[in-house]
């Protein structure tokens with residue numbers, strides 16, 4: 001399964017690569033994005049970014065750091081508003097705008113293409129645009145306009161559309177509509193920054209984490225030690241593992257390794273500093289409020305403590321199905337009922353800060369010893385040590401891994417006992433060793449056109465298993481097919497649809513797919529009585545007919561085995 | 565009986581007993597241009613422009629051909645037929661048909677910008693105009709040719725600096741000839757795929773003065789391509805043939821490259837929205853300039869374009885034709901939208917729904 005990174009499709013090389021073409025403003029930011037979008041090599045991306053950091057204005061740099069570390073500006077206007085204003089501006093009927101949108105598949109780009117270019121003379125021969133305000137001007141204006149009357153927003157947006165070039169307008173729209181994504185990792189951005197500011201990447205990664213406001217923080221402040229010290233909430237960058245690539249014996253002596261279960265909850269850091277408690281998720285969201293159970297830690301933990309762990313649905317010494325936690329994730333207000341029905345616990349993995357001191361450089365065995373001492377002293381049933389799985393040889397560990405699903409674990413983690421707590425995703429010292437997904441063969445029964453970019457193709461399918469001579473739909477699954485396969489299935493749907501219900505078509509049950517999923521739980525919201533976790537199409541079984549698919553009984557058996 | 569009717573063999577003029585760009589064998593075919601979806605084999609006799617003749621001979625072999633000049637009036641059973649420049653590719657023509665004072669014009673494929681080799685499109689006053697609509701949506705408005713050539717040249721220069729081979733994908737008839745002069749300004753040797761080389765030789769023999777190109781052959785050491793430009797047709801894109809070029813950077817020249825998603829789907833390193841078809845404004849202006857009372861819209865975005873024409877007060881209707889099939893003889897791949905294709909490539913996967921249609 002290829003991991004799909006959200007990408008702000010920015011392929012275009014119609015501009016020269018010389019740094020001299022960087023003229024500042026929105027244009028140079030747009031140019032950076034296009035270069036990142038076109039280069040396939042990490043080194044080229046690194047060069048593009050460090051070139052940008054070397055020349056861009058200070059305030060823009062802060063915003064680029066913010067944007068590339070997931071701090072997107074909030075949506076200032078709705079897509080519908082933008083569409084309406086665009087059609088008004090250029091005098092096109094809305095149906096024609098929609099035709100265009102369906103062909104382009106992206107609202108920001110549709111508008112960027114529809115607004116006429118100012119004139120050819122605004123493109124200098126270098127292909128760089130000398131017009132347009134700097135990036136920070138636009139993003140900060142969005143923030144200021146958030147509560148402004150609609151007429152004021154509209155005026156600003158229409159003016160900006162007319163003064164920007166098509167490419168800059170596209171980026172402007174992406175930022176404006178809250179749909180800005182960038183297919184570059186934070187790590188790469190940090191490495192590029194390190195080339196220009198004489199700081200270690202790890203130091204930068206730490207300094208740019210946590211709570212800061214791009215509009216009021218200067219570039220120098222952001223990267224100085226001072227801010228880190230005054231911001232007590234600041235988490236450390238998470239250390240993430242790659243999937244195990246080699247055979248176990250390649251890892252060397254089993255005794256050098258600590259094995260733990262791999263849990264699938266919310267990876268987080270619990271921070272107690274300056275008498276305050278902060279809970280951060282791996283996505284760098286402050287989620288303290290969502291877990292009132294942990295508030296007791298404000299008194300119990302000593303100041304200057306940072307624990308890395310997994311927040312899991314947990315009750316009476318048992319990790320529950322992740323589905324349980326889903327009922328309270330995303331809720332604005334957590335009620336007593338949620339706390340009772342979806343109790344959580346923290347499985348502590350690691351200790352990053354002790355008595356106000358960063359101990360990430362210590363060996364895992366030392367950090368683990370300190371962690372054990374701390375957690376045991378707390379004597380709180382919902383704060384547990386992530387249990388260490390003891391094993392003497394790799395064969396034994398392989399057998400143990402088979403048990404993972406029985407305890408709602410995803411597999412094993414292997415950590416070198418001598419390893420420091422590193423920054424970001426690294427190879428070598430930590431590995432995840434997940435169990436294979438569950439799979440089931442099913443037949444496609446409904447198809448729906450995809451959203452946005454896929455709006456011309458049938459790409460969203462519903463699948464069914466057999467129950468006697470009936471077919472019971474049990475899951476949707478999206479990704480996992482190649483573009484070519486999507487086109488083939490799309491053609492099949494168009495030829496073989498039986499009925500139409502709004503956007504949904506019922507399809508002749510003929511195509512068989514293997515659906516992979518990570519977990520299964522009982523559900524009364526689904527006709528089949530089961531809900532799958534992370535269902536996706538793993539392959540198209542062109543070798544199978546609907547006769548060969550799995551049955552509802554097969555699903556129920558899986559539920560009994562793994563659905564606790 | 566209308567002067568030109570839409571039959572299952574193609575556009576038919578009964579009064580004159582001839583077809584225009586028929587897709588099935590007929591007795592008499594008037595051909596707008598030499599692209600394979602407009603010039604098909606099997607007919608008894610062909611009428612075309614002088615410049616189209618050698619290209620038709622290359623494509624269809626020996627046959628009964630009657631070449632004519634632009635504006636030359638030919639009479640067929642009291643119907644007067646003349647060809648007029650369409651600006652699409654070398655020799656491309658619109659067909660004017662007049663009978664008892666009634667004038668119809670069939671556009672064939674056309675573009676309104678003068679490209680330097682394809683003749684200059686001129687709107688022909690008529691009562692009824694049959695227009696293509698390959699790029700009949702307002703998102704398709706082209707940058708001027710000079711600007712696009714500069715972008716292509718910049719791209720090549722950057723590839724040269726990076727020690728890469730620039731592989732440009734464009735149709736062997738049309739795009740390839742149009743690009744040559746601009747390419748010659750930035751590269752020592754222009755290498756070309758055999759399909760392009762064939763067309764090139766034919767045109768040279770017909771007396772065209774074109775910059776020299778070198779055919780890609782197995783004997784040429786791979787390293788000689790580095791830093792130079794290779795021209796290839798869309799059918800070669802992604803084929804084994806392409807693998808011989810060291811550190812290739814691929815650029816596609818096609819109107820579909822206007823939309824990023826289509827560019828990404830083609831998996832190219834660069835895309836240039838250089839088209840041999842009229843853009844939205846070009847189509848609109850041409851339709852208006854003919855002064856036609858009735859407009860028929862063929863291959864492309866015919867339903868959107870004709871609906872829009874009706875809304876602005878022009879009597880229009882869409883017509884289904886079999887133009888716009890893949891040329892170059894490559895197997896049709898639903899994911900490879902091509903310049904001459906009658907539907908755009910599907911939008912790319914990924915992304916999110918940010919705009920629920922109203």
Ligand SMILES: [Zn+2]
Nearest residue numbers: 599652673904
């Ligand atoms: Zn053509």
Ligand SMILES: [Zn+2]
Nearest residue numbers: 673887888904
């Ligand atoms: Zn055509």
